[in-house]
Amino acid sequence: MxxxxxxxxxxxxxxxxxxxxxxxxxxxxxxxxxxxxxSVDFKAGSNVDVALSKTITQEELNPALSGLGLSHEPSITIGEKRVNIRYDEVLKEEQSEQLQAAISKIDDKASFEINTVDTExxxxxxxxxxxxxxxxxxxxxxxxxxxxxxxxxxxxxxxxxxxxxxxxxxxxxxxxxxxxxxxxxxxxxxxxxxxxxxxxxxxxxxxxxxxxxxxxxxxxxxxxxxxxxxxxxxxxxxxxxxxxxxxxxxxxxxxxxxxxxxxxxxxxxxxxxxxxxxxxxxxxxxxxxxxxxxxxxxxx
Incomplete structure (x- = not known):
């Protein structure tokens, strides 16, 4: 041409x-x-990526996210058999374990990837x-x-x-x-x-x-x-x-x-x-x- x-x-x-x-x-x-x-890569906080065996709804997930004692609400993205939860605060070890245990009650085959970045x-x-x-x-x-x-x-x-x-x-x-x-x-x-x-x-x-x-x-x-x-x-x-x-x-x-x-x-x-x-x-x-x-x- x-x-x-x-x-x-x-x-x-x-x-x-x-x-x-x-x-x-x-x-x-x-x-x-x-x-x-x-994203959490450039600011302090924790990013929780959850792989599930089934697709869940926001209503099913909400009870698992309550009771962690955090001052800010997390940012949640729900996809097909996947959930991403981003916190502006760094999760403590006990909070992380509590969250994983709560989500595992919804789906016992859930796998977790938690990335935490501190301020520095x-x-x-x-x-x-x-x-x-x-x-x-x-x-x-x-x-x-x-x-x-x-x-x-x-x-x-x-x-x-x-x-x-x-x-x-x-x-x-x-x-x-x-x-x-x-x-x-x-x-x-x-x-x-x-x-x-x-x-x-x-x-x-x-x-x-x-x-x-x-x-x-x-x-x-x-x-x-x-x-x-x-x-x-x-x-x-x-x-x-x-x-x-x-x-x-x-x-x-x-x-x-x-x-x-x-x-x-x-x-x-x-x-x-x-x-x-x-x-x-x-x-x-x-x-x-x-x-x-x-x-x-x-x-x-």
């Missing part, structure tokens, strides 16, 4: 910039007022997650700067930050739970997105070598041509990975649900950021260099 030369990706990017800016502002508002819905551990996990994202972005900046030039590096890191923040914004707006698998998903999205961006940048650099760009319109045409030449490769790759992530979301277990959802969201944003954000941003930076490319007088 070939796209006509007159298809102007740079012009179309304006609409994607507007959409991303609006969603970024909305995400910042939600993050500022509500923050993220952290929660802070350390959150801090390390932020460091891992920042270090990976720094490494990408250094690599792209050496391999290409600083304008490519800046455009790439803006696109990566865009993809990562869009996922964070969606999770904040819809109050989706953020756990350790979410961080893994964000890092995976960053790796996927930079790969797609580098492919387009490499084609731009290759076309720069064999073309004579005297005006801004020449550079704009080169970007459109480069994106067009790599577009189907980008779409095929994005679609293939998206299908895998989508079926993980639909058919995968509860433990990887947030990972799969973050991947699906990140892939959608990453698919257009390389085309409509990174490449046009490089063009803008290139236009503003110290020896700028002159605008076409005929269109001035």
């Amino acid at each position: 070939r796209f006509k030369k007159e298809l102007d990706f740079v012009h179309l990017s304006k609409f994607f910039y507007i959409f991303s800016i609006v969603l970024t502002i909305l995400g910042l508002v939600f993050l500022g007022f509500l923050g993220l819905n952290y 551990m929660a802070k350390e996990l959150a801090r390390n997650a932020i460091y891992s994202v920042l270090i990976s972005c720094l490494g990408i900046i250094i690599y792209v700067s050496i391999r290409f030039e600083w304008r490519f590096a800046l455009a790439a890191i803006v696109a990566l930050a865009h993809d990562a923040f869009m996922v964070v914004a969606i999770f904040s707006i819809f109050r989706l739970e953020v756990d350790l698998t979410f961080i893994v998903a964000v890092l995976t999205i960053i790796g996927y997105s930079i790969n797609d961006t580098i492919v387009i940048f490499d084609r731009i650099r290759e076309n720069l070598r064999f073309g004579k760009q005297k005006t801004y319109e020449d550079l704009k045409g080169l970007v459109n041509k480069s994106v067009s030449q790599t577009l189907m490769r980008s779409l095929y790759t994005a679609f293939t990975v998206f299908i895998a992530a989508f079926f993980l979301l639909i058919l995968g277990g509860e433990s990887i649900k947030m990972f799969s959802l973050a991947m699906v969201i990140g892939l959608l944003f990453g698919a257009y950021s390389s085309i409509f954000i990174a490449s046009p941003l490089w063009l803008l930076l290139k236009k503003r260099q110290k020896t700028p490319v002159k605008n076409n007088p005929a269109k001035a």
Whole structure:
């Protein structure tokens, strides 16, 4: 499938910039007022995951949860033959044993997985997650700067930050739970997105070598041509990975649900950021260099 030369990706990017800016502002508002819905991985508390031999109702479960002497009501998620109970307080050993004994009366084949995080551990996990994202972005900046030039590096890191923040914004707006698998998903999205961006940048650099760009319109045409030449490769790759992530979301277990959802969201944003954000941003930076490319007088 070939796209006509007159298809102007740079012009179309304006609409994607507007959409991303609006969603970024909305995400910042939600993050500022509500923050993220952290799982027990990032805040003190206990998470009880119960595998059952049958599906139970909330009414059956309520008596088992009473009498533990806790000041906050737990967050309960009931699925098919599975129950997840999250407490904002750390369960003591006797409370944990009491809870297991009460649920075992409902289903004697129930099995329990209890994860407890204290305050200091929660802070350390959150801090390390932020460091891992920042270090990976720094490494990408250094690599792209050496391999290409600083304008490519800046455009790439803006696109990566865009993809990562869009996922964070969606999770904040819809109050989706953020756990350790979410961080893994964000890092995976960053790796996927930079790969797609580098492919387009490499084609731009290759076309720069064999073309004579005297005006801004020449550079704009080169970007459109480069994106067009790599577009189907980008779409095929994005679609293939998206299908895998989508079926993980639909058919995968509860433990990887947030990972799969973050991947699906990140892939959608990453698919257009390389085309409509990174490449046009490089063009803008290139236009503003110290020896700028002159605008076409005929269109001035």
